[in-house]
Amino acid sequence: MTLSLAPGLRRYGTVGRMANVERTLVLVKPDGVERGLIGRILTRIEERGFAFQALELREATRDVLDAHYAEHTAKPFYPGLVEYMTSGPVVAIVVMGAQAVSSFRSVAGATDPVKAAPGTIRGDFGRDWGDGEIRNLVHGSDSPENAEREIAIWFPGLARH
Ligand code: IDP
Ligand code: MG
Numbered sequence: 001m002t003l004s005l006a007p008g009l010r011r012y013g014t015v016g017r018m019a020n021v022e023r024t025l026v027l028v029k030p031d032g033v034e035r036g037l038i039g040r041i042l043t044r045i046e047e048r049g050f051a052f053q054a055l056e057l058r059e060a061t062r063d064v065l066d067a068h069y070a071e072h073t074a075k076p077f078y079p080g081l082v083e084y085m086t087s088g089p090v091v092a093i094v095v096m097g098a099q100a101v102s103s104f105r106s107v108a109g110a111t112d113p114v115k116a117a118p119g120t121i122r123g124d125f126g127r128d129w130g131d132g133e134i135r136n137l138v139h140g141s142d143s144p145e146n147a148e149r150e151i152a153i154w155f156p157g158l159a160r161h
Pocket of ligand 1: 072077080081110111133134135136138139140142
């Protein structure tokens with residue numbers, strides 16, 4: 001399943017490669033898709049005035065997740081994280097604009113939805129579902145360097161180098 005880019009968004013592809021505008025990789029995780037929250041999550045990004053360079057509904061593969069979560073593959077929660085991230089489709093998005101990385105991290109909120117502040121995506125839509133798993137609706141890159149690394153994994157055609 002693919003939501004292809006509207007023609008008007010294609011110009012951001014050129015801008016994204018030519019200008020050094022900051023980019024971040026956002027994922028609406030399977031719980032966000034399953035619960036019908038794609039629109040509300042995208043709205044929060046649009047409301048802050050950020051642009052989408054790419055936006056696609058897709059299945060995360062094990063290979064993509066191993067690369068994306070390279071820093072976590074040896075951790076005890078990793079098998080559960082893979083199960084979670086492959087439990088349904090995700091929406092992969094490249095968001096662009098000055099300080100896009102830290103701006104989206106502040107909109108996403110703390111990793112644990114129980115600790116995430118109200119007003120954040122995780123704090124407004126997340127909770128402890130009582131099964132010991134963390135399901136926190138979204139991913140956002142944690143640094144501009146990791147953002148470019150992750151964009152190259154999810155959207156090789158948009159890699160800057
Ligand atoms: P982040 O998504 O807020 O950047 P990270 O520490 O990078 O948080 O962890 C990546 C993802 O791994 C989290 O969003 C969450 O889905 C999952 N995760 C992190 N720590 C745990 C844990 O202790 N138990 C279960 N899942 C976890
Ligand atoms: Mg992280």
